[in-house]
Amino acid sequence: MxxxxxxxxxxxxxxxxxxxxxxxxxxxxxxxxxxxxxxxxxxxxxxxxxxxxxxxxxxxxxxxxxxxxxxxxxxxxxxxxxxxxxxxxxxxxxxxxxxxxxxxxxxxxxxxxxxxxxxxxxxxxxxxxxxxxxxxxxxxxxxxxxxxxxxxxxxxxxxxxxxxxxxxxxxxxxxxxxxxxxxxxxxxxxxxxxxxxxxxxxxxxxxxxxxxxxxxxxxxxxxxxxxxxxxxxxxxxxxxxxxxxxxxxxxxRLHNPTGPAVVFPDGWSVHAWHGTRVPAWVVESPTVELIAAERNVEVRRCAIERVGWAAFIDQAGLTLVGRADDPGNPGCELRLYDLPYARWGAPTRLLLAVNGSVERDGTRRRYGLLVPPWFDDPVDAAGWSYGLTGVQYAQLRRRT
Known part of the structure; x- marks a missing residue:
């Protein structure tokens, strides 16, 4: 020393x-x-x-x-x-x-x-x-x-x-x-x-x-x-x-399910959904049309959570194409839905999955991914989102 x-x-x-x-x-x-x-x-x-x-x-x-x-x-x-x-x-x-x-x-x-x-x-x-x-x-x-x-x-x-x-x-x-x-x-x-x-x-x-x-x-x-x-x-x-x-x-963390999370004396405010900053409409007036037009994945997820996945699927008129156990996330399910193209633009489908990583609050969030319309198998669609084939994705022990 x-x-x-x-x-x-x-x-x-x-x-x-x-x-x-x-x-x-x-x-x-x-x-x-x-x-x-x-x-x-x-x-x-x-x-x-x-x-x-x-x-x-x-x-x-x-x-x-x-x-x-x-x-x-x-x-x-x-x-x-x-x-x-x-x-x-x-x-x-x-x-x-x-x-x-x-x-x-x-x-x-x-x-x-x-x-x-x-x-x-x-x-x-x-x-x-x-x-x-x-x-x-x-x-x-x-x-x-x-x-x-x-x-x-x-x-x-x-x-x-x-x-x-x-x-x-x-x-x-x-x-x-x-x-x-x-x-x-x-x-x-x-x-x-x-x-x-x-x-x-x-x-x-x-x-x-x-x-x-x-x-x-x-x-x-x-x-x-x-x-x-x-x-x-x-x-x-x-x-x-x-x-x-x-x-x-x-x-x-910042969160208010009914209005702005931070409000200043002149009325200027910030909205937040479980710690994520979102536009005011996400909290105060979410609609299927606004969700379909939203390009930010996180904002779209928050808006759907605000509506509720079951209500969103019903209101958006989504048709279930297929469902399967998620091989990369044991105990969870993959669901593949057809989207109404008149609302969502170009032909596409929605893969509903559960996050492989645990959030800070101990939960696992559901999220939706837009995938090409030619996928009929949810496992193939999940593999595509990782740059894998369905067969390769099925061999994963755990995804994140």
Whole structure:
């Protein structure tokens, strides 16, 4: 072991024994819930707190307090905010946002060093254990479980699901460089849990700057700094979610079976069906005609699920051509239907199958595939969808 490695090993805190790790994990779960509640908060923004925190961040860049413009939704914000220009442009209008990006990047590098992120980052590449308590009692490292069970879960739930679906509803070129406010919760909570549960010690100035970002998570929605003007978004009026069945980490996803899943004060909204962003008609007024015209397979699947497969088959006037056990998915059935060409365009058939992979909620979704009209055997049609013959497909042990 080199001298540097010996110094690093002395600096690393001793992992707690399993008996102590379980109650520490319980405390981490409490903090994760606390921060998730901030991320999903629909109360009016605390404008004073948000403006003071952003002003303090500007001060760290030796810049005066900006003029604040509050808007009711991200869609309203991008109509006001110029998108970020190419990197070679150094106009004063975009200098603040680049300086802020550097500021927070360096802060996180220093905080990572303080919590010895390099020590367990490798473990974070693996999925979290299905039962964290059992894993800890079996001797799993507490810090890696906390990282995967707090940071990674909040990132998946908030940044990738909630914020990701909202972001996907806005043209990417209009977004520019922005910060998430309440949706920056994953990394803010990550350091908070290490500080309050795992006894991490941060430099006083770094802790003070972290508090500014934490204040923004607690107080407002997305925000765009542009020179001496900062555009800040109000929090949503409503966020509708459902628990992910079978999750040991309290995961939720956007879902509302009767209306929009996210609604902002100006009425701008995002619809979601079990975590998938969909057009409003999928939830509010699905019809066979709209489903037939939809080119996106995932959107079409969600719309059919909204109607119900039995009702859809009846309403669409589908004729059963054949059915067979699915050799690549034991215990499930393949069904082949003839489509009414007047509604669905070119001659084609629909193969109804069950997904070979288990969803995050523990279920297996049914899905439909359009296949050429010359297939009469569902097994041949299933093989075609994999680039195989029916005989080859029948030899599969398990498809995914």
């Amino acid at each position: 080199s001298a540097r490695q010996r110094r690093e090993s002395r600096r690393l805190p001793v992992p707690p024994d399993p008996a102590r790790a379980v109650p520490l994990w319980a405390r981490a779960v409490e903090l994760r819930t606390e921060w998730l509640n901030h991320a999903l908060c629909c109360a009016p923004a605390d404008r004073d707190t948000a403006e003071n925190a952003i002003t303090a961040l500007y001060a760290l860049l030796d810049r005066p307090r900006p003029r604040f413009v509050w808007v009711p939704s991200p869609a309203a914000a991008v109509r006001l905010v110029p998108p970020t220009p190419p990197a070679r442009v150094t106009d004063e209008l975009w200098r603040v946002e680049k300086q802020l990006a550097t500021l927070v990047s360096r802060l996180r590098d220093r905080l990572d060093h303080a919590i010895h992120d390099h020590w367990y980052r490798y473990a974070a590449h693996f999925p979290p254990p299905p039962d964290p308590v059992l894993a800890l009692r079996s001797g799993a490292d507490l810090r890696s479980v906390v990282t995967r069970g707090v940071h990674d879960v909040l990132r998946a739930v908030v940044r990738e699901s909630v914020a990701g679906l909202v972001r996907a509803a806005i043209p990417e070129e209009r977004l520019g460089l922005w910060w998430g406010g309440q949706h920056d919760v994953d990394w803010v909570a990550h350091y908070d849990v290490h500080r309050r549960v795992l006894d991490a010690r941060f430099d006083a100035a770094d802790a003070e700057q972290w508090q500014l970002w934490a204040a923004l998570v607690r107080s407002c929605g997305w925000w765009w700094p542009r020179g001496d003007v900062c555009v800040v978004v109000e929090r949503p009026l409503a966020i509708r979610t459902e628990p992910v069945a079978g999750s040991a980490y309290g995961e939720v």
